[in-house]
Amino acid sequence: MSSQYDVLIVGAGIAGSALAHALSQSSAPQRRIALLERSLAEPDRIVGELLQPAGVAFLDKLGLQGALEGIDAIPVHGYAVVQDGRIVHIPYPDGREGRSFHHGLFVQGLREHAMRAKGVDVIEATVNALVEEEGRVVGVKATRSSGKEKEVILADLTVIADGCFSNFRNTVQGPSARPSNTRSHFCGAILKDARLPISQHGTVALVRGHGPVLLYQISEHDTRILVDVKGPIPSDLKKHILAEILPSLPNQLHEPIRAALATDRVRRMPNSFLPPASQTHKRGVILLGDAWNMRHPLTGGGMTVALSDVYILSQHLDKINDLLDWSQMKDVLDKWWWERKGLAATINIMSVALYDVFGADGECLTVFQDGCFKYFERGGESVRGPVSLLSGIVPSTSLLAYHFFYVAIYSIWVLFAHPRRIHTPRANSESHMNGTPDTTGNGGVHTDEKHSDMHIMQIPSILDYPRLFWLSCRVLWTACAIFGPLLWTEIRWW
Helix, strand or coil: CEEEEEEEEECCCHHHHHHHHHHHCCCCCCCCEEEEECCCCCCCCCCCCEECHHHHHHHHHCCCHHHHCCCCCEEECEEEEEECCEEEEEECHHHCCEEECCHHHHHHHHHHHHHHCCCEEEEEEEEEEEEEECCEEEEEEEEECCCCCEEEEEEEEEEECCCCCCCCHHHHHCCCCCCEEEEEEEEEEEEECCCCCCCCCEEEEECCCCCCEEEEECCCCEEEEEEEEECCCCCCHHHHHHHHHHHHCCHHHHHHHHHHHHHCCCEEEEEEEECCCCCCCCECEEECHHHCCECCHHHCCHHHHHHHHHHHHHHHHCCCCCCCCHHHHHHHHHHHHHHHHHHHHHHHHHHHHHHHHHHCCCHHHHHHHHHHHHHHHCCCHHHHHHHHHHCCCCCCHHHHHHHHHHHHHHHHHHHHHCCEEEEEEHHHCHHHCCCCCCCCCCCEEEEECCCCEEEEEECCCHHHHHHHHHHHHHHHHHHHHHHHHHHHHHHCCC
8 A cells, every 4th residue: 555745754753743834834836745643642742832932923923823722721931940948030031921831732723723724634553664675765564453454555755753762763863863862761740739939930040960850831730840850760760869959959849849759750851962964864854843853851941943944944845846856855854954063063063062051060060059049149240141042032053152151151150259168067066056058158158967077168369269269260261161062062063
């Protein structure tokens, strides 16, 4: 058995469903589109639940804003960053708004739009292999859920959008196109009726010695918590969260977290990074979405990049009369590569760079993290600029570089001019047993009851300057070592 289409899309997730709908709206002659998905049941994932303001804007451009309706989606107005009991407010600029939701409900909304689109056949089938003729992909072999026989589905253009665990990525781009693990997992659960520090804002909690914790409301009663676990996952993950993570989170979240851990399983998702690469290797097929390009999920930019890619690609495909003409397709792919670069590169670089800072693995990154928090506390452009980049509102790698290295230099200033935290064992500091947090900025003490030690806030003396100067050089080098390789992954062509 075989059937013929103009475009065949493997994977009915965010990118695949959006592209099927977008191509159906083409001003060119109506195309036949096949959208294949192994299971059309509602997906169940712990990431892909927050859509940044730029992503909402692209959803509107694609005519898919209806996918956010009727799924109890929550408006998101920005972030609250928490560190050592302090909170800094980071609102989206100009009243812009993102949305958060249950991932599966959003995907089902996109699929419904694709099913209603003209010329689109949504098929529940497992794709077993790509079909090639003379070095060109001409379709796929698939098994429908309703049968056992393999079926050949042919198309002028095949789009692989089967997600982060893509089965066909290596076939299309070779074995070098492998995602690298960022040495961390997000471990997630759902809190019931939790009260966040700032309502309708995502919360990022910086936990010293551990990765960041994300919280955001995804429905009227549900709040997602994602705990970043670096390195091997502890054998008793729930105990790890309660003992190591919970004390650093706002008090109003303690009870909902305990209740969730007592009744719900903690699910895990590896955090991967896959830089984009040229897509002119194999004729007749291209990659889209997480199958092609992934970034750390910390900044919640994946769906924004995917919807941007769909919008740009669909605009160019509208102008092609013959999808079999690969010389035209190569021109389209080249234009797509450069037009997507501003937004995609900014979000990709920022996601990994910000994770390195918020994860603070080592002395230099701890200095960077403290400086970053104090940078946000300045307000004004120190907040507006970074959040405009994170939300995709201002896609500019040059502006990202400016703020990133400004934070590095400001962190060095903080190192010399601000009180620094010194840990002193309780046994040697009996006179400070009842110390309280310093609020003057001129020094003070804080007793850590859990770890039986003292946190003394002390302004550096001249005797500290040689060591701090050397540390400052290391901080600047660390900033270059983070940003430089990430920038290179975006400007290289192969």
